[in-house]
Amino acid sequence: MDRVLEEMEFLARSANRGDVLTALTDATHDRQALAAETGASQPTLGRILRDFEDRDWVRETDDGYTATATGRLVAAGLTELSDSLAAELHLREISEWLPANDLGFDLQRLGEATITTPTQTRPSAPVGRVIDLIKAADHVRILSHAFNEATLSVVVAWVADGGSFEGVFSAAAIEAVADEAALGEQLRQLQAGERATIRVAEESVPLAVTVADDTVSLLLRDEQGRLQASVDTDDPAVKSWATELHDRHWDAARPLSDSDLASDG
Incomplete structure (x- = not known):
């Protein structure tokens, strides 16, 4: 040695x-x-x-x-x-929030990824970055444990304008949306469209992953669930991993039903 x-x-x-x-x-x-x-x-x-x-x-x-x-x-x-x-230096700022055990690719693949973090003037900058990628895409897949208001509104309008959407969300995420009357109505509108399909995952969804055409975005949260960053890349290996992950959860999930959209309120 x-x-x-x-x-x-x-x-x-x-x-x-x-x-x-x-x-x-x-x-x-x-x-x-x-x-x-x-x-x-x-x-x-x-x-x-x-x-x-x-x-x-x-x-x-x-x-x-x-x-x-x-x-x-x-x-x-x-x-x-x-x-x-070089990759470690690039990712050091967000390393503590990277779910290393759930990422099925070499972290070096994120060495040139775009990292977006919240600021005082733009606290929702990470979500905004993902929304911008959705707006520019033709086909979007999302796997997530949350479906926030901003993203839902954009996806509804984007699908109405011709986008194609496949979403897999945890049951808790769908329940949270359905409990808000306005959001529940948007979800119904999205589900009714011919170019959008939503499925519900009964099992745990460990990551928030968006595949917008060839770009993969990860939303990173801390242990308290606070959004800390988005990371996006067009690396082919990361896209392959994200697509396979989405497909796996898609196959295990069930279609969104009318009962999922019924609010308890």
């Missing part, structure tokens, strides 16, 4: 080392090309290349320097670590 840490420290002491090794993994370079691509000076390149040759990470050829098999192994690890750290 000590030798591994020493090699990690060797690479970390200079950003040029990682840049040079990555460049030589991508293609053979002479020293002039390496200097142009990495910005390293010729004396610095000389030291780096000698150190790399001592470790058998690179070798010199008639066309320049190229990475060896072990050099490529190290470069791949550097790239993976760099990508993981």
